Amino acid sequence: MNKYNTSPEQLTVARQLLRWTLLVLPVALAAGSLVALFLWLLEWATQFRWAHSWLLYGLPFAGIGIYWLYRLAGRNAEKGNNLIMEEIHQPGGGVPARMAPLVLLTTIITHLFGGSAGREGTAVQIGGSIAGWIARKLGLTPKDTRILLMTGIAAGFGAVFGTPVTGAVFALEVLAIGVMRYDALVPCLIAAVLADWVCSAWGITHTHYSIHYTGKAVMEYWPFVHLDLWLLVKVILGGVAFGLSSFLFSTLMHRIKHHANAYIKIPWLVPFAGGLLIIGLTFVAGTTDYLGLGVHSASPDGISIVAAFDAGHAINPWSWLWKLVFTAITLGMGFKGGEVTPLFFIGATLGHTLAVLLGAPVDLFAGLGFVAVFAGATNTPIACTLMGIELFGADHTLYLAVACFTAYYFSGHTGIYGAQRLGVPKYTRPE
Structure with a gap:
């Protein structure tokens, strides 16, 4: 065989990469844009609560409102990240599209009234619900749906923290303790990188953290040890x-x-x-x-x-x-x-x-x-x-x-x- 010929295996890989890039593109665009909106609203809610400290006294009533929103419109969407993970492990009823607007709205309500919560769960649910909706519209197989849901996790996580490589690996690692499957590795990386770019394109910036410590010790008697x-x-x-x-x-x-x-x-x-x-x-x-x-x-x-x-x-x-x-x-x-x-x-x-x-x-x-x-x-x-x-x-x-x-x-x-x-x-x- 001519060593310069491209083998059928590499051609198959190239076709798969192109296919998954096209499938992931709408997930990344939508997830990156919605995460950007979410982060903007979250910053607004935080600043507004700081300026109106009395909002804390409305937290119990906000909790009632969140309960009824999910009672009336949420159904299984209330399971949040766990629902997405369950669907990846064992496809069932699917991840509902209503999860994205519900969790975005209720998370903003939580923060507006002073609840102590984060943002990763919301971003992951946004990405997962978008991926689930696209999978249903395209009639993807259970195996492909599983991978697309994982790209939704990667897209949401990578965009919300500005850490695309972490987002890709997190989507693979979080599903099971001690095990990672690599069938979704490249699609997850593509999704996380694109979603992070889209989020940044909307003008969203992430908090910068710095470690200024630079100490490095070479042991006097062990010169091969290059740390303290x-x-x-x-x-x-x-x-x-x-x-x-x-x-x-x-x-x-x-x-x-x-x-x-x-x-x-x-x-x-x-x-x-x-x-x-x-x-x-x-x-x-x-x-x-x-x-x-x-x-x-x-x-x-x-x-x-x-x-x-x-x-x-x-x-x-x-x-x-x-x-x-x-x-x-x-x-x-x-x-x-x-x-x-x-x-x-x-x-x-x-x-x-x-x-x-x-x-x-x-x-x-x-x-x-x-x-x-x-x-x-x-x-x-x-x-x-x-x-x-x-x-x-x-x-x-x-x-x-x-x-x-x-x-x-x-x-x-x-x-x-x-x-x-x-x-x-x-x-x-x-x-």
Whole structure:
């Protein structure tokens, strides 16, 4: 055979890439545009709530409104990310198109009135519902529908955080603990990159985080070791703490949801009670910094994700726990939004606290916590390591990987997604 001839296998691959590019294009265009709209509305809602602090007192009634919106129009759409994952695992009733406008509207309502929630869940549901609608219109096979739904996850995630490589890998890794299938790898990457471009084309910018720590130690007696071994030990200890906080968050959120639905017999009273609890906790905490996203604070001296990277900023050592409780109540009792940005807050503030206790670089540990708590709660250590590289640069890749992988193991087999399957256990018990 002539070595310059293109084999039939490569021709098949080329045709498949072209086909999936054409299939993914409308998913990426729609998801990127809707995520841009969502982020713009979210910023507006946050600024408006900061200017009108009395809106917090409407949170219980907003919760009732969200309940009735899903009761009247949502049906199975209320299952959110878990519905998309279930459809990928085992095709059934499909992902309804109404999921996108419902979750967008109800997430904005949650943030407008002060609920502690994120944005990843909303973006993923937007991407998944668009992909499901397109799959139905085109009459795709169950196998192709599964892949297109995964591209919807990648598109939504990549666009909302500006991390397309992470979005692609997250869509593959989040479905099952310990297992990744590569049949959707390239379509997911195409979707995430295009959706991120579309979102940026609408003028949306993402928060910039920086790790300025540049210390590199070459051991005097071990010249082949090109890092600070003592700092690495601290990173491992931090990873354990990040994993345990992931476990605490996932467990608390699921238990709050279970007990609230078990003991409050009138369903619409669940979010109403959740809103009252958030109001009460705000007074106990003495600050509104644990409401909303938490990326920035209404006050220059407030506690936020950005502030956690500043060694000179005073951070309450229990800020991570406050945010954890606020978010577990908000999402566990029926409000809408994602878990990931609050997990960033929990991780960054816990990292700040640990850095002070351990005598470690604050910005480095804030960045490690930022991605590692997320890794533990979603069981996606590879995606989160890549997120750290996309957000902070590649200088600290080893520390990022160690923190994420350690958190992944110490979070156990819990997670924020109930539909996530167990592919390979994290450990085996001795026989």
